[in-house]
Amino acid sequence: MVELVKDGSTGMEKVVLREPGGATAQVHLYGGHVTSWKNEKGEELLFLSSKAIFKPPKAIRGGIPICFPQFGTFGSLEQHGFARNRFWVIDPNPPPPPPALTGGNNGNGTSSNNNSSSKQQPFVDLILKHGEDEHKIWPHSFELCLRVVLGLGGDLTLITRVRNTDSKNFTFTFALHTYLSVSDVSEVRIEGLETLDYLDNLKDRERFTEQGNAITFDAEVDRIYVGTPTKIAIIDHEKKRTFVLKKEGLPDAVVWNPWEKKARAMVDFGDEEYKHMLCVEAAAVEKPITLKPGEEWRGRQELSAVPSSYFSGQLDPIKVLQG
Numbered sequence: 001m002v003e004l005v006k007d008g009s010t011g012m013e014k015v016v017l018r019e020p021g022g023a024t025a026q027v028h029l030y031g032g033h034v035t036s037w038k039n040e041k042g043e044e045l046l047f048l049s050s051k052a053i054f055k056p057p058k059a060i061r062g063g064i065p066i067c068f069p070q071f072g073t074f075g076s077l078e079q080h081g082f083a084r085n086r087f088w089v090i091d092p093n094p095p096p097p098p099p100a101l102t103g104g105n106n107g108n109g110t111s112s113n114n115n116s117s118s119k120q121q122p123f124v125d126l127i128l129k130h131g132e133d134e135h136k137i138w139p140h141s142f143e144l145c146l147r148v149v150l151g152l153g154g155d156l157t158l159i160t161r162v163r164n165t166d167s168k169n170f171t172f173t174f175a176l177h178t179y180l181s182v183s184d185v186s187e188v189r190i191e192g193l194e195t196l197d198y199l200d201n202l203k204d205r206e207r208f209t210e211q212g213n214a215i216t217f218d219a220e221v222d223r224i225y226v227g228t229p230t231k232i233a234i235i236d237h238e239k240k241r242t243f244v245l246k247k248e249g250l251p252d253a254v255v256w257n258p259w260e261k262k263a264r265a266m267v268d269f270g271d272e273e274y275k276h277m278l279c280v281e282a283a284a285v286e287k288p289i290t291l292k293p294g295e296e297w298r299g300r301q302e303l304s305a306v307p308s309s310y311f312s313g314q315l316d317p318i319k320v321l322q323g
């Protein structure tokens, strides 16, 4: 089921997706921003700050902001570009719907593919086109489309397309700035980024090579891992939950946690909230994307939340990453 509703507390419009198993997702038109993703038990899987501000020009703190046409400060635009603080619209001419059932996570980590073609995965297509305000700061005609699909089984897929509707080339960087909800970030580890190179945002983007076996957290982290595998696992020991992030067209992965000091400096973020979030962002940053007139780029991120008990109490990262 898909419905457009007005959020009672903020007055903002959002699209609510519900799949028959009970999982839900919601997408605010402001920012084309996924602000909630819940599993069939109603547990929230994305972090949304209790201090998030739902008012332009501030982007919503949490969920999945879209960074376009600039990631971070990699250019002359405002941090992370303007797509996250513009009002998007529901696409009146979306591409054909996704196939009825591509399978999903059935709770034990495997993919199910039952053939009940009567069941449609709820999805919504949003679009952002350049307007006069955007043209003043980024003089290119474009269409940015976002499809959000809530798979039967509860997986959350974001498919983004950028189309050059201009008469000259343009170049952009991009990220799906995903805030995952975790029990305690110091009990979380990321697998799939070991031995990779990263640009350290805390050290003027100097390039380092990851040495550790897995990435764990005991201080501020702000890194762009470059040329990563298509699958990354975020393992929350305390919650016994593993997020599996699969991506296409987005070669890099940003990992960010502000930790204590930066958390205190952010007006739209609780002082202690850094403990309960971790951003892992599918991104295209190191090698910006150039589109010729009429060309289109596509990026995709699929998130699933797998109970760690699936691995009989013994997490098997190989299965998570290669399974």
Ligand SMILES: O=P(O)(O)OC[C@H]1O[C@@H](O)[C@H](O)[C@@H](O)[C@@H]1O
Residues within 6 Å of the ligand: 059, 072, 079, 080, 177, 201, 222, 223, 254, 256, 281
């Ligand atoms: O406060 P913002 O603009 O939402 O950005 C949050 C963080 O987003 C991350 O993606 C960046 O790597 C960080 O450098 C930045 O601090």
